[in-house]
Amino acid sequence: MPRRLQPRGVGTKGPPATAAGASGATPRPHRAAAAADPPKSATPLLRWDEVPDDFVECFILSGYRRLPCTAQECLASVLKPTNETLNFWTHFIPLLLFLSKFCRLFFLSGRDVPFHHPWLLPLWCYASGVLLTFAMSCTAHVFSCLSLRLRAAFFYLDYASISYYGFGSTVAYYYYLLPGLSLLDARVMTPYVQQRLGWHVDCSRLISAYRALVLPVAFVLAVACTVACCKSRTDWCAYPFALRTFVFIMPLSMACPIMLESWLFDLRGENPTLFVHFYRRYFWLVVAAFFNVSKIPERIQPGLFDIIGHSHQLFHIFTFLSIYDQVYYVEEGLHQFLKAPPAAPTFLGTVGYMLLLVICLGLVIRKFLNVSEFCCKK
Numbered sequence: 001m002p003r004r005l006q007p008r009g010v011g012t013k014g015p016p017a018t019a020a021g022a023s024g025a026t027p028r029p030h031r032a033a034a035a036a037d038p039p040k041s042a043t044p045l046l047r048w049d050e051v052p053d054d055f056v057e058c059f060i061l062s063g064y065r066r067l068p069c070t071a072q073e074c075l076a077s078v079l080k081p082t083n084e085t086l087n088f089w090t091h092f093i094p095l096l097l098f099l100s101k102f103c104r105l106f107f108l109s110g111r112d113v114p115f116h117h118p119w120l121l122p123l124w125c126y127a128s129g130v131l132l133t134f135a136m137s138c139t140a141h142v143f144s145c146l147s148l149r150l151r152a153a154f155f156y157l158d159y160a161s162i163s164y165y166g167f168g169s170t171v172a173y174y175y176y177l178l179p180g181l182s183l184l185d186a187r188v189m190t191p192y193v194q195q196r197l198g199w200h201v202d203c204s205r206l207i208s209a210y211r212a213l214v215l216p217v218a219f220v221l222a223v224a225c226t227v228a229c230c231k232s233r234t235d236w237c238a239y240p241f242a243l244r245t246f247v248f249i250m251p252l253s254m255a256c257p258i259m260l261e262s263w264l265f266d267l268r269g270e271n272p273t274l275f276v277h278f279y280r281r282y283f284w285l286v287v288a289a290f291f292n293v294s295k296i297p298e299r300i301q302p303g304l305f306d307i308i309g310h311s312h313q314l315f316h317i318f319t320f321l322s323i324y325d326q327v328y329y330v331e332e333g334l335h336q337f338l339k340a341p342p343a344a345p346t347f348l349g350t351v352g353y354m355l356l357l358v359i360c361l362g363l364v365i366r367k368f369l370n371v372s373e374f375c376c377k378k
Contacts, residue, residue: 045064063306065145086307087316128354152369170214180337189203231368274332
């Protein structure tokens, strides 16, 4: 997913201080000269000091495309060695893999349940979130050099798609995974609390309150995370990558019941598929967050990993692995749900929520795009 550089200044440069122009001895090329259109037959890649500040990535010195590019040039660049090429392919290939996976689940699974059955509505919500996230990431990386305004729009849409995916995951958890947890079964938890803690409480009300609040809270978190990430592209934010990583961890708290289930009960013995893939998913997410925040390895050797091997490519790979594990245990939860569905999901409780979220996220993006000084922000 696209990223931005912190504002250039003392102690916050993208490239190291030894780069050309850092000491002030060599003036930075004039913007007009840098933006002059090269011959169509040859569109040379640019260095960090030849592109607008908003296009410069931390510790990435070369491999930048010129601004503005045409749509045809953007598409052609995915086959050229730019610093965005592998950012595209590390999410485009997973997009095709997940598209194939969901097509098999909906149309070729051999179940008696048709693809339009209400029991599959949560899976449609989840699948749309996964596919939209990868598709929007690919689009942003390819077309982000069309213009400054479109670049900002693609950033915001990328953040919104991640929030949309996070809420879609919660919808799938709510219907396919949470009903099977002992933690959310009052018949199990009430005697468990009395035996372990000595508290004579009826857990049914607490569990009912949680079930009633989990989707509305996840909805609010999705909108709030998008607002925070859009604001992270303004000058007040000194550490945008850390902020974005943190705010997108917040919706993951919706999976806390599964973690608590593994601590309080024998989840590993009762549902080994969920246990293994759930914790492996969060391991991949921790690794992805490390690369996204640390900017390793390009921080260690600026310029060496401009085209291949920089942190954002590794971030893409590990987020793909995390979602791959998630798809695996969501599918397993679907199979368990279909064996004895507690209640059919409603259209308003699934697709209705997703459509309302799309409207809210669209209003957020519109608000930020209407800010007149957006093109001056990083």
